[in-house]
Amino acid sequence: MSSNLHDEIIVLEERWKELSEMIRLVKDKRTPSRKKPIYLKAAFLMLCSHFEGGFYGVLKGILSDINEASDYVSLPEPLVRAYVKYTLLGNQDVKGQQITKITKELLRQEVNLKIKDDFLNHSSNLTSDTVKQCCEHFSVRDINRTLYDSDFEIVFKNSFEDSDNFIKKETAYLSRMTVSFPYQINENRHELKTNENRHESESAKQSSLFTDFLESLIQNRNEAVHGGMMSDTNLTLEELENDLFKIQSLTLAEIYCFGSKIQSDYNQKCKKRE
Numbered sequence: 001m002s003s004n005l006h007d008e009i010i011v012l013e014e015r016w017k018e019l020s021e022m023i024r025l026v027k028d029k030r031t032p033s034r035k036k037p038i039y040l041k042a043a044f045l046m047l048c049s050h051f052e053g054g055f056y057g058v059l060k061g062i063l064s065d066i067n068e069a070s071d072y073v074s075l076p077e078p079l080v081r082a083y084v085k086y087t088l089l090g091n092q093d094v095k096g097q098q099i100t101k102i103t104k105e106l107l108r109q110e111v112n113l114k115i116k117d118d119f120l121n122h123s124s125n126l127t128s129d130t131v132k133q134c135c136e137h138f139s140v141r142d143i144n145r146t147l148y149d150s151d152f153e154i155v156f157k158n159s160f161e162d163s164d165n166f167i168k169k170e171t172a173y174l175s176r177m178t179v180s181f182p183y184q185i186n187e188n189r190h191e192l193k194t195n196e197n198r199h200e201s202e203s204a205k206q207s208s209l210f211t212d213f214l215e216s217l218i219q220n221r222n223e224a225v226h227g228g229m230m231s232d233t234n235l236t237l238e239e240l241e242n243d244l245f246k247i248q249s250l251t252l253a254e255i256y257c258f259g260s261k262i263q264s265d266y267n268q269k270c271k272k273r274e
Contacts (some may be wrong), residue, residue, distance in 0.1 A: 003067070003167035005259060006178040008054075008061035012251060013171065015050040018024050019043060026237055040235050041156055041224065047240070048221040052126040053248040059134060060117050062262060065181040067114045073104040074264050076139035080106055083115050125221075128214050138258045151190045152253040155245040158211045163245040169254045178259060210250050217243065250256070 011073045022043035024157075026036050081103045085091060088102065120134060135143040147153065177184045193206070 002179050003061070003181045003183070005028065005058065005061040005181075005183070005255070006065035006175060007170070008057045009175045009255065011057060012054045013108050015054055016244070016248060017162045019047055019050060022046060023241060037235075040237065040240060043225055043240055044220070044235055045253070046241070047223075047243055047247060048217065051217075051251065053132070054247075054251050055126060055134075055254060056120055058224050058258070059120055059138070059252065061214070062138070062258055063115050063117050066262070069181050076261065077107060078139050079115065079137050082137040086118055087116050125218075127218055128211070135254075135257070140257045140262050141150075141259070144207045144211040145191050146257065147210055147250075147253055148193045148206045148243065150253070152194055152249045152256075153209050155242070155249045156213075156222065158242065160241070163242075163249075167245060167252070170256075171248075174252060174259070178255070183259045183263045185256060185260040185263055190256060192257070209219070210246070210253075213243075213246050214250070217247075 022039060025031055026039045026043065031039070056152075082098060084093070084099050084102045084106070089099070132143060135141075142148060151166070154166050157163070174185065179185075
């Protein structure tokens with residue numbers, strides 16, 4: 001039986017195939033010119049929807065794997081803290097010191113809990129703030145700086161072949177490495193700007209290219225759902241193809257960062273128990 005995260009990657013691939021089919025429809029010479037702008041706008045909204053669904057799907061898949069393994073030791077402290085704040089305390093106005101105290105006590109006792117996904121806010125629209133917050137729950141602090149100058153930014157070089165090859169290669173790799181839990185992702189496969197390897201002299205302003213992309217994507221999404229994007233010049237086929245590569249790469253970066261972090265924490269804690 002495969003892991004839930006592995007199953008989510010399969011779902012992601014199906015989502016991306018749907019988008020590729022929409023793009024091919026726009027490219028098809030048999031498609032009437034007057035209909036192409038309509039298909040472009042529909043494809044853009046589908047892209048936003050699939051990105052949001054895929055982002056939360058990955059998080060829920062990882063949580064399900066931890067719960068099914070009944071291994072509380074797999075949980076990083078920020079995730080336990082989120083559980084305490086949103087599930088145990090119902091997101092009440094509680095002092096941070098109290099949340100910290102409960103969190104540390106649960107970790108000390110290694111209580112085997114089932115972590116619900118109610119803190120993921122997947123019922124609301126995805127924003128840059130919710131992306132950052134969810135990443136922090138999974139021990140990835142400041143995802144924008146983490147991905148700065150990383151392999152995942154290859155999709156901003158506007159090379160269709162390079163982007164396509166990277167997405168295919170990384171998807172196949174992560175699919176193989178997440179067949180079972182704990183995962184087998186090589187945490188040294190990509191060099192990231194993590195808190196551990198970031199030099200103090202580095203500028204605090206360093207931020208991934210995904211930062212501006214995500215802000216722009218969300219802004220355009222909001223305009224589209226409120227009747228915007230009526231001009232044919234607002235969206236081009238090339239931009240849509242590039243946007244697809246970017247959401248694919250950002251989602252794969254999410255899987256890599258979260259999956260390898262959960263796996264690393266799990267292995268370290270297991271060694272301490274020996």
